[in-house]
Amino acid sequence: MRRQLALAAAALILCAGCSAGGPAAGTEGGGTDKSGGPTATDRVRKAIDQLGRGAAGIDQVMELGDAERTYKLTVQGAFDFGADRGRLAADLSGVDIAHVDQMFIGGKVYLKPVDGLEPDRWGVIGRSDVHANHVLRAPLNDPEHVLAQLDRMKEVSAEGEEKIRGVEAVRYAGVLDHETVTLRGSERLRGQMGKARELLGDDFPVFADVWIDGRGRVVRSVLRMTMQDITSTVTTDYAALAKPVAVEAPDAGQVTPVGEVTGLLPG
Template sequence: MVRAAAATTAKSSARIDQKIEIRGGGMNMAVAVKGSIDMPGGKGRLTVALSSQGDEKTVFLDEVFTGGTVYFRMPEEKNGDTSWRSLPRDKAESHYLLRSPVNDPEHVLRQVGRMHSVSKVGEENVNGAPTVHYRGKLDHKTLTLRMAEDRRAEFTEVREKVGSDLPAVADVWIGRDGRVVRTRLDCPMGTVGVTATRNLTDLGKPVETPAVPEDAAAVPPNTVGGPLTG
């Protein structure tokens, strides 16, 4: 059921509202990802906002998906560089646990589609509509899917020290139409951890094709990293 729902949802469009909470290391951070995306059409626009505990300033990132390319820029930059950059969508990598490469919404669907030890939690209403709630686990290969090589090596070393997969749990809520309407990924590790909760609404509704940013500089995928881009 979960695999089928993830595959069906990846063939649709959706409005995304995601919050990633990062705990530990003496600082708590939150990343909010909002916008609309036509996943099979490869087009859409997202706005990413990063806030840190004790820091009053929120940092933003604009993203445009079109034609197999992701364009991104910081609309406010300390050094004044607000120019657009670009890279192929399928070449982007993640650098943090439970983060998607350049916040690509399809990535989470791929991960939950691979969860194992799945059980039915029950029936619940999400956004005023009935859903079925499932819970499962994410193995090491799924957690590090499309992760940069150096970061994957770090998490592999942690896994070897622990002697088992990290305690990552995935929750998925599926609507009556067989599409995913909410996901929550959680990996608690003592006083540190990450929780990523995402709501999908307006499923199947048309998404306007965004204008391609002009004069965007193409950059190598291995130079793109940081808490805003995942």
């Protein structure tokens, strides 16, 4: 059984592995707080809701690897969650297309370069038409997808204060269930994770951490999975913005509709 699980994880190396340990025991869970105040789950959901109505700078690092090699993908930019607008740039070394620029405007996502198009042309696709092909990867690097997963954290507990970029914040730890891990997942991804779940006999443990500062703002989130020497970690820092996120759609003459977008860079 252990060998079968290792093989399953190896097959999912670019969509992550699974984890063998749980979050440390802390205070509060999803039920009523002993003092009658908000629970850890309440605090996390309130902070995520607040972020989901505002805007933030996005600085994300995803690390996928095993004992021999680690892939590092970065996603940086700014996103106005309330207005559904944002601009991001994703970079990954060691692949044919190592950089992708993206703009989110309402229900559309513009990106370039796109395989099959001229390098200076933007591809455009419906935001809801794209599914995640890799575990812990958001479709088209959509920051709202990460918030949707964090909002569904279970077994949430407060784990004490830590400094994040010089700011005191409380870390809240929890887990994501199978349905949340495969949220907006492609048929291929759901099939792979379903088989891995059958081998394990339970959900693959996926752990989530959210750091919330004294003003109730999410300043960092981490999603992580590990199995033997195969690991996947997604760390996202959220910075408060003083100005609205300005994004304009490319000129129509520079845009080509695309039916699908593949590869690790766009998720």
